[in-house]
Amino acid sequence: MGPDSEAVKKCVSVHWFRHGLRLHDNPALLESLKNADEFYAVFVFDGQVAEDVFPKLFQEWGVTRLTFEQDPEPVWQDRDNKVKALCKELEVECIEKVSHTLWDPLNIIQANGGSPPLTYAMFCQVTEIVGLPPRACPDPDFTGVKLPSSVHGDAKFHVPTCEELGVYPESDRQSHPLSGYSGGECRALELLELRIEKERQAFERGQCLPNQINPDLTGLPMSLSPHLRFGSLSVRHFYWLIHRTFMEVTQSETVPTSITGQLIWREYFYCMSVNNPKYNCMEGNPICLDIDWYRNMEQFEKWSKGQTGYPWIDACMRQLREEGWIHHVCRQSVACFLTRGDLWIDWQMGLEVFDRYLVDADWSVCAGNWMWVSSSAFEKVLQCPRCVCPVRYGRRMDPKGDYVRRYVPELQNMPLLYLFEPWKAPAAVQETAGCVVGRDYPPPMVDHKQASKMCMAKMEKIKGKCRGMRLCLLFTASVGGRPEYNAKCSYRVFGSVVNVCTFISRLVSMQITGADP
Numbered sequence: 036m037g038p039d040s041e042a043v044k045k046c047v048s049v050h051w052f053r054h055g056l057r058l059h060d061n062p063a064l065l066e067s068l069k070n071a072d073e074f075y076a077v078f079v080f081d082g083q084v085a086e087d088v089f090p091k092l093f094q095e096w097g098v099t100r101l102t103f104e105q106d107p108e109p110v111w112q113d114r115d116n117k118v119k120a121l122c123k124e125l126e127v128e129c130i131e132k133v134s135h136t137l138w139d140p141l142n143i144i145q146a147n148g149g150s151p152p153l154t155y156a157m158f159c160q161v162t163e164i165v166g167l168p169p170r171a172c173p174d175p176d177f178t179g180v181k182l183p184s185s186v187h188g189d190a191k192f193h194v195p196t197c198e199e200l201g202v203y204p205e206s207d208r209q210s211h212p213l214s215g216y217s218g219g220e221c222r223a224l225e226l227l228e229l230r231i232e233k234e235r236q237a238f239e240r241g242q243c244l245p246n247q248i249n250p251d252l253t254g255l256p257m258s259l260s261p262h263l264r265f266g267s268l269s270v271r272h273f274y275w276l277i278h279r280t281f282m283e284v285t286q287s288e289t290v291p292t293s294i295t296g297q298l299i300w301r302e303y304f305y306c307m308s309v310n311n312p313k314y315n316c317m318e319g320n321p322i323c324l325d326i327d328w329y330r331n332m333e334q335f336e337k338w339s340k341g342q343t344g345y346p347w348i349d350a351c352m353r354q355l356r357e358e359g360w361i362h363h364v365c366r367q368s369v370a371c372f373l374t375r376g377d378l379w380i381d382w383q384m385g386l387e388v389f390d391r392y393l394v395d396a397d398w399s400v401c402a403g404n405w406m407w408v409s410s411s412a413f414e415k416v417l418q419c420p421r422c423v424c425p426v427r428y429g430r431r432m433d434p435k436g437d438y439v440r441r442y443v444p445e446l447q448n449m450p451l452l453y454l455f456e457p458w459k460a461p462a463a464v465q466e467t468a469g470c471v472v473g474r475d476y477p478p479p480m481v482d483h484k485q486a487s488k489m490c491m492a493k494m495e496k497i498k499g500k501c502r503g504m505r506l507c508l509l510f511t512a513s514v515g516g517r518p519e520y521n522a523k524c525s526y527r528v529f530g531s532v533v534n535v536c537t538f539i540s541r542l543v544s545m546q547i548t549g550a551d552p
């Protein structure tokens with residue numbers, strides 16, 4: 036083996052795109068391009084078969100290096116471990132970098148003594164110890180790197196259409212939505228610019244964005260959550276741009292955490308799901324309270340299809356099915372209505388619907404929010420003194436009724452006075468509006484006042500049981516200094532029910548207050 040044979044060994048890099056569908060702030064992609072002679076970008080449509088796909092590609096292209104962004108969620112760990120083992124076996128260098136989240140969730144867990152912080156408040160304390168997240172890294176430079184596909188793509192490398200993948204619209208409104216999202220990094224960066232301008236104006240007025248107080252429900256689709264979910268926008272870029280804007284406007288050196296609070300909620304839910312493959316379930320999930328929810332299919336179908344008879348709830352559910360996105364206030368309303376507010380139906384059934392339709396459906400974030408709204412975990416566990424009233428809350432969020440009229444066209448001509456409770460309109464008003472309740476639009480499926488009272492009583496009963504368990508739990512509570520340690524220890528000793536109950540009994544006995552996500 037002379038020096039010549041060493042010199043011919045080319046560096047052939049593959050960057051495996053999964054989340055992180057972007058060029059900017061992509062540290063794994065930068066590693067891929069370092070000293071690369073040839074570069075291939077790969078996306079595997081069925082992520083689970085990655086370990087079958089790579090051996091063929093490695094051989095065909097003579098690959099020497101594989102890079103990818105860390106996917107922190109446990110659902111992907113098995114797949115990634117298999118691919119890492121494969122690289123080791125085939126002597127392919129494997130590089131994984133963190134950039135889907137602000138911090139590496141494993142660092143947070145380590146800083147918290149080996150277990151994830153069980154409340155958002157604790158999480159914020161731990162991040163203060165860990166320090167500010169890393170800044171975004173520079174853009175990639177492809178100079179001198181050979182790319183295999185032509186500029187316009189060719190038959191071998193073209194992106195398949197939805198039809199080729201066997202994905203078809205479910206309804207006409209789905210094929211022609213009133214308002215829809217476009218994907219891609221360019222669009223994400225355009226939206227970010229608009230978003231930052233709005234943030235700047237709010238800072239100049241001495242405010243944060245009043246997103247949940249006066250939500251713009253019929254405006255253009257501007258949300259960045261689909262882009263954060265797929266990684267066409269870097270969360271670190273977003274975070275640091277908000278920081279910079281705040282500092283420019285206020286000339287301040289310190290930035291309050293509240294201005295990036297929503298991004299921190301995202302981190303929190305990610306961190307909580309690491310090492311918890313049952314995070315999206317009730318059974319076997321050590322942080323989730325076991326509640327005897329109903330599984331009433333008839334009622335569930337009405338909720339899911341936007342046929343509850345409550346126009347605010349129906350508008351939200353119909354927008355979700357038709358457009359794949361709804362505002363946070365809508366998500367909270369429909370999730371509360373389905374679970375602890377009115378129907379007492381299992382949050383996992385709601386999660387399935389959200390996972391199916393949301394364009395930003397995110398394994399950790401979606402399940403975390405469902406547990407939160409249903410009072411099944413975190414600070415929120417059994418803390419539900421109030422629930423969303425589908426009439427009053429709807430009126431507050433949609434004061435002119437434009438949103439309800441857009442998504443529930445049956446009520447187009449219903450006077451605003453009755454729009455959120457059309458069953459109260461006199462028969463003549465219903466006839467004139469062309470919407471008779473029971474004929475053109477369903478009557479309310481439950482009486483909210485009664486249903487919410489029943490749900491509240493059920494929650495109180497569960498709370499009582501948890502209080503009753505406190506004596507036996509004192510043992511576990513004395514094991515360590517912090518609740519999360521106690522929970523961990525009790526989990527080993529008594530099993531998951533006690534694990535959660537230790538935590539709950541502490542929360543029930545304290546008066547927990549704090550911000551909602």
Ligand SMILES: Cc1cc2nc3c(=O)[nH]c(=O)nc-3n(C[C@H](O)[C@H](O)[C@H](O)COP(=O)(O)OP(=O)(O)OC[C@H]3O[C@@H](n4cnc5c(N)ncnc54)[C@H](O)[C@@H]3O)c2cc1C
Pocket residue numbers: 246257258259260261263264297298300301302304361362363364366367370389393395396397398400401402404405408552
């Ligand atoms: C039942 C339920 C399910 C949800 N499921 C999802 C989901 O699958 N994916 C998802 O991204 N968000 C989810 N959310 C959170 C939230 O509704 C959306 O992130 C938000 O509506 C996105 O709009 P925005 O980009 O304008 O948010 P902004 O208020 O502008 O926030 C900026 C970003 O912060 C993050 N964020 C905001 N709110 C939350 C939150 N409560 N929890 C975690 N991260 C948050 C998002 O990435 C968002 O894009 C859910 C909320 C509820 C109540």
